[in-house]
Structure formats: structure tokens, C-alpha cells
Amino acid sequence: MTCGPTYFLAGNIAKQKWCHFEAIIRCRENEDLARRNVEKIRENGWGRNYYDVPVVEPLVYVIPNLRSLLPINKPNVRTPPGESFEKVLDLETGETVLYARLDPAKFEKHFGEFFEPVKITYSEWRSLCSRICLSQQETGDTEHFEFAEKHPTIIAFWEWENRYIVGFPDGLTDEFVYEFRSVNSYYLLHHLKPVALAQAGLYAYFLDRPKIRVQIRVKQANKIETFEQKSNPDSAVALLKSMLALLDGSAEPIPPGMAWKCKSCSFRTLCPHLCPA
Numbered sequence: 001m002t003c004g005p006t007y008f009l010a011g012n013i014a015k016q017k018w019c020h021f022e023a024i025i026r027c028r029e030n031e032d033l034a035r036r037n038v039e040k041i042r043e044n045g046w047g048r049n050y051y052d053v054p055v056v057e058p059l060v061y062v063i064p065n066l067r068s069l070l071p072i073n074k075p076n077v078r079t080p081p082g083e084s085f086e087k088v089l090d091l092e093t094g095e096t097v098l099y100a101r102l103d104p105a106k107f108e109k110h111f112g113e114f115f116e117p118v119k120i121t122y123s124e125w126r127s128l129c130s131r132i133c134l135s136q137q138e139t140g141d142t143e144h145f146e147f148a149e150k151h152p153t154i155i156a157f158w159e160w161e162n163r164y165i166v167g168f169p170d171g172l173t174d175e176f177v178y179e180f181r182s183v184n185s186y187y188l189l190h191h192l193k194p195v196a197l198a199q200a201g202l203y204a205y206f207l208d209r210p211k212i213r214v215q216i217r218v219k220q221a222n223k224i225e226t227f228e229q230k231s232n233p234d235s236a237v238a239l240l241k242s243m244l245a246l247l248d249g250s251a252e253p254i255p256p257g258m259a260w261k262c263k264s265c266s267f268r269t270l271c272p273h274l275c276p277a
């Protein structure tokens with residue numbers, strides 16, 4: 001039996017619905033980030049009542065780096081290639097920040113020659129994107145900004161079985177928790193939907209909301225599919241318990257069973273399924 005993490009990001013727990021191995025790796029890798037989130041939330045007294053929490057405009061750090069991103073809490077670890085946009089909670093300010101990996105040539109005319117990350121607001125980022133027509137891959141999370149419903153939200157953590165779960169729903173009302181995703185095809189929607197529903201379900205459980213509302217935009221079809229259902233506390237608890245069991249070794253992780261998932265996975269080189277010890 002191995003000792004599992006104490007601090008979690010809710011989204012990492014929901015990843016079980018994608019791949020058990022990935023959920024385990026993410027929970028272990030992000031424990032420190034989750035812990036620091038908890039400290040920051042405590043320090044600022046956030047998370048008790050979402051009406052108290054202003055909806056903050058995310059910031060974007062434009063990084064003059066073609067190859068990779070530097071996640072905020074891991075100065076020596078680079079995010080895997082292929083992730084062109086990373087949404088991170090800035091522990092200094094508590095704001096959502098986005099790291100954008102961009103072609104410096106495109107930005108030279110806007111920022112001049114730049115070597116350090118440039119911090120701009122999301123609105124500035126949007127206007128910049130429309131001015132220089134960035135591709136969808138480059139704009140990344142801007143899909144979210146453009147197509148997701150706008151609801152207030154909260155940054156909070158919850159204690160569960162001596163663990164701390166950090167969450168940042170995409171939206172929160174009295175009635176439901178809202179999550180938004182964007183995928184290329186209906187095929188991917190089919191695989192991502194359970195992850196989004198599970199994540200919303202965790203938030204609904206902790207925040208005691210009767211419903212979850214998930215929207216997934218299918219880019220190829222230019223359509224947004226909406227899934228609304230009653231929240232199910234039993235499923236949320238089952239998901240939390242199965243995560244702990246996977247982490248303490250009392251449950252065997254099951255590989256995703258689809259080669260394409262492993263082929264495009266950022267954790268290929270770390271994954272015990274592909275590289276057994």
C-alpha cells in the first residue's frame with residue numbers, strides 16, 4: 001500500500017472517467033498545486049459563499065516560447081508539447097491565468113521583441129486574437145470565453161475523509177453547477193462527456209446543488225450540445241472513493257482500452273501501463 005496525496009484538484013479525480021492511469025498520475029503530480037490553492041483560498045477567506053466571490057477576468061501570459069509552456073508552480077517542469085494553452089490558478093493573486101504559447105513572429109508587431117512573459121487581460125487577448133486571426137489551436141481556451149455561458153463562479157476547497165479537494169467550476173447558480181468543454185468531433189464528445197459530467201457531479205455534491213449542466217462544443221459541427229441532469233451524490237462519493245482506492249493500491253487501474261488515447265497522451269513517458277517498472 002502506498003500513501004496517497006492529501007490535496008486534490010477535482011478535475012483530476014474526474015479524469016478517472018478518461019483513464020485510471022492518467023487520473024493517478026495527475027493527482028500525484030498536482031498535489032502541491034492543490035495544497036497551495038487550499039492555502040491561498042484559506043488566506044483570502046474565499047470559498048464560503050459564491051455570491052461573495054467576484055468573477056475575475058482571467059489573465060493571459062503570452063510567452064515568447066515556441067516549444068513549451070512553463071506551468072506556474074513547477075518552474076523546472078515543462079508541460080507536454082501539444083498543450084498550447086493552460087488554465088492555471090495564479091497563487092499570487094488567486095486569479096485564473098492562461099498561458100498562451102504563440103509564434104513570437106505574430107506578436108512581434110504588437111509587443112515588439114519580447115523575451116519575458118507578457119501579462120494581458122482576457123479581453124485584450126480576445127481583441128488581439130481577432131486582430132491577428134490566430135488559429136483555433138493557438139487560441140485554445142478562448143473557445144471557453146466565446147461560447148460558454150456566463151455564470152458567477154467560486155474557487156473553493158472542501159474537506160472529505162481527511163483530504164482536501166480544490167474546485168473551480170465553470171459556473172455556479174443556486175440550481176446547478178455548470179461545466180463547459182470543447183472538442184473537435186462527436187466521437188471525442190462521446191469520450192469526454194463522462195469526464196465533464198463527473199467533474200460537475202463532484203462540484204454539485206460539495207456545493208449541494210440539485211442539478212448539473214454540461215455543455216460541449218463540437219468544433220467540426222459548430223454546435224453546442226447541452227446535457228442537464230439531476231446531481232447524484234452517490235456517484236460523486238463513489239468516484240472519490242475509487243480515486244483513493246486507485247491511489248492506495250487497493251484497486252487496480254484499468255487502462256483506457258483505446259490505443260488512440262495512449263497515442264496522444266501527454267503522460268506516455270511516465271505511464272506505468274506503457275512503461276511498466
Ligand code: SF4
Pocket residue numbers: 019020021022025255256261262263265266267268271272273274
Ligand atoms: S498512456 Fe494511456 S494508459 Fe497511460 S495515462 Fe495515458 S491514456 Fe492512460
